[in-house]
Amino acid sequence: MKIQPVLVALTLVNLVLVIFALAQMRPAVAAEAVAPVLRGRALEIVDDRGKVRASINVYPASTHKNGERYPETVLLRLITERGRPSVKLSASEASAGLALVGPTGTKETYAQLGANGTVSSLTLKNEDGREQIVKP
Numbered sequence: 001m002k003i004q005p006v007l008v009a010l011t012l013v014n015l016v017l018v019i020f021a022l023a024q025m026r027p028a029v030a031a032e033a034v035a036p037v038l039r040g041r042a043l044e045i046v047d048d049r050g051k052v053r054a055s056i057n058v059y060p061a062s063t064h065k066n067g068e069r070y071p072e073t074v075l076l077r078l079i080t081e082r083g084r085p086s087v088k089l090s091a092s093e094a095s096a097g098l099a100l101v102g103p104t105g106t107k108e109t110y111a112q113l114g115a116n117g118t119v120s121s122l123t124l125k126n127e128d129g130r131e132q133i134v135k136p
Contacts, residue, residue, distance in 0.1 A: 053079050071095075080104060102127065 045054040052075065061072045071092040078087035080103070088099040095116040102109025112123040122134040 047081070051079075051081070051083065053081075055079070 016078045038045055041058065043056045044052050047053050056074070056076050059070075059073045059075060061070060063069050071094045073090055073092040073101055076087075076089040077085040079085050082104045084101070086101050086103075088095050088097075088101075095114065097112065097114035099113075099114075101109045106127050108129065109127045110123075112121075114121055114123075120136060123131065124134075125131040
């Protein structure tokens with residue numbers, strides 16, 4: 001029988017291919033797939049429609065037209081589905097602050113907590129214009 005040596009050869013070739021394929025497979029290790037640090041100049045989180053809903057940006061130091069200087073600042077914004085930044089958290093070497101603003105359609109409703117240099121304050125304002133400022 002001439003078929004038997006051919007079948008044995010094909011079986012050996014298949015066995016070698018299986019061993020080679022198994023040798024190429026390595027167990028997946030989850031820790032290797034996770035980057036230890038995410039680096040970038042800015043971060044934006046978008047919803048299903050592609051609208052930005054949260055962002056973190058680093059703004060360089062600048063001088064405005066009125067001569068007022070602004071230090072380099074990191075700003076986190078959380079944005080509503082209508083595009084209103086409702087939560088802002090900022091930090092710079094000179095100051096830090098947190099602002100919580102009212103819903104879309106309001107202009108004067110907010111709570112603001114800040115530390116500027118050696119001075120801190122809490123400002124609460126309602127849409128009707130009533131305002132309370134708390135300072136130590």
